[in-house]
Amino acid sequence: MVAEESYAAGETRTALLTDTIGENLAATVRRFPDRDALVDRTAGRHWTYRELAADVDALALGLLELGIGKGDRVGVWSPNRSEWVLTQYATARIGAILVTVNPAYRTHELEYVLNQAGVRMLVAAPTHKTSDYARMIAETRPRCPGLEHVALFGSPDWEALLRSGRDADPAPLERVARTLRADEPVNIQYTSGTTGSPKGATLSHRNILNNGYFVGELCGYTEADRICIPVPFYHCFGMVMGNLAATSHGACMVIPAPSFEPKATLEAVEAERCTSLYGVPTMFIAELADEDLDSYDLSTLRTGILAGSSCPIEVMKQVIDRMGMGEVTICYGMTETSPVSAQTRADDPLELRVATVGRVHPHLELKVVDPDGGRTVPRGTPGELCTRGYSVMLGYWEQPEKTAEAIDSDGWMHTGDLAVMDDNGYVGITGRIKDLVIRGGENISPREIEEFLYTHPDILDVQVIGVPDERMGEEVMAWIRLREGAAPLTADSLREFCTGRLAHYKIPRYVHLTDEFPMTVTGKVRKVEMRTAAIGLLGLREGDAE
Structure with a gap:
């Protein structure tokens, strides 16, 4: 049997408004x-x-x-x-x-x-x-x-x-x-x-x-x-x-x-x-x-x-x-x-x-x-x-x-x-095409890692980006806002938390603790700005990924 296509049309019982x-x-x-x-x-x-x-x-x-x-x-x-x-x-x-x-x-x-x-x-x-x-x-x-x-x-x-x-x-x-x-x-x-x-x-x-x-x-x-x-x-x-x-x-x-x-x-x-x-x-x-x-x-x-x-x-x-x-x-x-x-x-x-x-x-x-x-x-x-x-x-x-x-x-x-799109027409957004982290040929969804890291008891908010890496093309980096009173989090302690629960290539290599993320005024995180800042923080070069 041929699988149903990922297409859905909305109901039309209520008419469109025609006024200004x-x-x-x-x-x-x-x-x-x-x-x-x-x-x-x-x-x-x-x-x-x-x-x-x-x-x-x-x-x-x-x-x-x-x-x-x-x-x-x-x-x-x-x-x-x-x-x-x-x-x-x-x-x-x-x-x-x-x-x-x-x-x-x-x-x-x-x-x-x-x-x-x-x-x-x-x-x-x-x-x-x-x-x-x-x-x-x-x-x-x-x-x-x-x-x-x-x-x-x-x-x-x-x-x-x-x-x-x-x-x-x-x-x-x-x-x-x-x-x-x-x-x-x-x-x-x-x-x-x-x-x-x-x-x-x-x-x-x-x-x-x-x-x-x-x-x-x-x-x-x-x-x-x-x-x-x-x-x-x-x-x-x-x-x-x-x-x-x-x-x-x-x-x-x-x-x-x-x-x-x-x-x-x-x-x-x-x-x-x-x-x-x-x-x-x-x-x-x-x-x-x-x-x-x-x-x-x-x-x-x-x-x-x-x-x-x-x-x-x-x-x-x-x-x-x-x-x-x-x-x-x-x-x-x-x-x-x-x-x-x-x-x-x-x-x-x-x-x-x-x-x-x-x-x-x-x-x-x-x-x-x-x-x-x-x-x-x-x-x-x-x-x-x-x-x-x-x-x-x-x-x-x-x-x-x-x-x-x-x-x-x-x-x-x-x-x-x-x-x-699932069989009932529900749509899951897995990321932006340009936001995918590609590490060693593996396509990694930042959203998936973010959802997992939210289960950490000390993490209030988190954003995951890819940063350039000479050997792997890109590596995973997590920008983290900690809950008030939480102990500092290191890349090693986060890696320990993730090991055995997240595929090795998805575990963040780099961790940056921050009080806030660069945002648009509408509340969307500007990951492009984060990537640029991360290159400077880590002493990397954009060309490292090439």
Whole structure:
């Protein structure tokens, strides 16, 4: 009997949304005008849906008064704040394209994004922690000839923008809204690639509104839900899986702090009676490690999302047992697919919620292909994961060649992730094609070693990389964060722990103890940076592997 191919199509019982983001928000406002829509804990403010719509429209009209219109690019450079949310929906209302700028960027990266996207207006926080956005904008602006307007949140320019909108005739806004289509671009997100300059994934209303909606559907959201969103808005996790999942269901968005802080997040869940909590595994690890965790009332938590990287089973168990998130789900995706392509379901057993990223999302297709030949492989056979459907981006902004490299002629987005699909359609991500450690001809999955090392009682968090080796091509290195109070760990003591329990070629040759890993702002570990740093730490050369 011929083995079934690694292909799955999502269910289509619930129809795709056909409205724009502005139309969808307006429908929610009509249904739930007096329910909480947004809470900004730092600002100490709450908005009902009626109040949110009024402020969104004021900002949208202010932008129109300034001459910003359909198709214009508006950049937003800021950590999580209520003004970010207003900007997201106001730009969608007028058909402007929101360019989300990574809050961790510095002047060189800012200049690249502003010029590559042709940003006409930039709104930004004045400062955050060590980032002086106002100074960096002033330094960069002379080199960005297309940048006509800048408004810093809370500044006279920002207040004037809102005031002009509140005083304006609303008729132009409604006229513009009637010209918008759901398949038009509404967002450009720059992907943090490991090589070369970032690429601007261009996403439509249809892309991100539907993705947020179906993420919310699989989380079981209703207007009674309150979603704590400590993940960054600049990325799809925050603005799509968070904000659009909320507003498409009438749920409430809760901003616990401008950037992730474990205590602020736990306090927000308790104070705002949140039913859902988002995070990457490192965020949940930090919350679980909080010495006061058990003193917080987290009894309202029901669900949430873990995404961004693989979740160790021990972390998932504690999220369920100690935080009460019995219906927590795992999501898998990438910016170029709006982002989610697969998700576990609330009733999936625990082992499937850690060993896999779930099943294909509604209205999408997944397949696993041979990375070399491109043919679909049998179930249970590893290969590259590809996805197709409404969620696939319009393309990389003004980079048709890069777009063609990522999306094939049949519309399949090639993710670059190694995956296995089982007989029931559950997908396991085994690593990135470029993250494989190849030692002496053996293909080694860092994920497999990481999962094993999490069983060590002194290890809080771990990341495994390959480093160059003249004889073996590559050797395995573990970067380790120890639990508080743990004794120092050496390569020899770790080798002793692994011997007899892990194949010899998978045992890390090198161990580096660290307090933190190099991260993107979305919580993904930057293994390329780790490899570069490791070469310096160990006195190796990149050419040693050749």
